[in-house]
Amino acid sequence: MVKTVVVVGAGFTGLPVAHKLLIYTAPKAIEKLKVVLVSPSSHFYWNLAAVRGVIPGAIPDEQLFLPIADAFSRYPSENFDLVLGRADRLDPENNSVLIITNDGTTREITYDQLVIATGSSIHGGLPFKSIGTYEATLNALHSLQDEIQNASSITIAGAGPTGVETAGELAAAYYHKKQITLICAGENVLHASDVIPSVSQTVESDLQKLGVSVIHKTKVETSSKNPNGQTKLVLSDGQVLTTDLYLPLFGIQLNTAWIPTGFLDEAGNVQLDPYMRVRGTTNVWGIGDIGNIEPKQVTSTDAQIIDLAANLDLVLTDRESEIKQHKAATKKMIFITLGRSYATGQISWWKVWGWLVAYIKGRKIFVDSAPNYVNGKELRHKPM
Secondary structure, three states: OEEEEEEEOOOOOHHHHHHHHHHHHOOOOOOEEEEEEEEOOOEEEOHHHHHHHOOOOOOOHHHHEEEHHHHOOOOOOOOEEEEEEEEEEEEOOOOEEEEEEOOOOEEEEEOOEEEEOOOEEEHHHOOOOOOOOHHHHHHHHHHHHHHHHHOOEEEEEOOOHHHHHHHHHHHHHHOOOOEEEEEOOOOOOOHHHOOOHHHHHHHHHHHHHOOOEEEOOOOEEEEEEOOOOOEEEEEOOOOEEEEOEEEEOOOEEEOOOOOOHHHEOOOOOEOEOOOOEEOOOOOEEEOHHHEOOOOOOHHHHHHHHHHHHHHHHHHHOOOHHHOOOOOOOOOOEEEEEEOOOEEEEEEOOEEEOHHHHHHHHHOOOOHHHHHHHHOOOEOOOOEO
């Protein structure tokens, strides 16, 4: 008899969970284990580096996109299956997921255990995260690179980490050759990220040094394309801006539309219990951005992956009574880089030296660690 674990989503959480089950659980499972990994994209997108990757020529495509099938080729076919498609509907009563495959057909997959790891998207479909298939994301990235190359003025709305780093990367790459404007809803950048004031102040100062114009305490009310291709922005304070390229980088959209609404809270998060199981179920689990157990930060993913994989291992080896609660992260960790030279960050409530952040993250934005991550050799900061 075969036990099937379906992992929906092959991003920063779903992909390593699948690896851990195949490496550690499959050899000792009482019944044969089959892991089915569902992903609309044939390639893993190292989108941590997208803030620099959108700049033409900054990072080669093959460093941003790594083939998933190659990463799982060492596992026997009876233990692993990669399904290219997107989840359309979850039927928990019948333990099945309906998949619309990339070739347009539908496939119903039954499961013994299900892991929801479909993550989130950027509003407006910008390729700072995967937007579907590998080809669609790659084409969108190349199109955005062309727009950035041809733009004389670029306006970014949203002064969270993605917006701030994008503004900094663009300013560092083009240094005063393009007009870069950052629209910030609060009095300071990173106001919604709960950073200490000195970190925010350092980022503001560095952006100023790079020539970024920051507009505080305002939001974009409307945006519309002019006949000449520029975008007209009407701000909440009454200002009207015209820009060659507009990048709305505020907020995310959770990829949970395929999940029954009874499993979601008002914000669209999947409601998880302390064991990372979906409330109201016995065999459905959630991880990453879709969950409601802790802030949606990549710094939290290692611990979530380890805890969820451990609990699934216990369930699949008939030791379910031993599963443990996931302890949500309590220590704030954020590293901000603006190009290769300007950086700052904090761990807990301590500010980190800028030169250290620039060395650790600013040089390559971790693209050098992507192959080992995708191939199941190591997590971001912990061994696999």
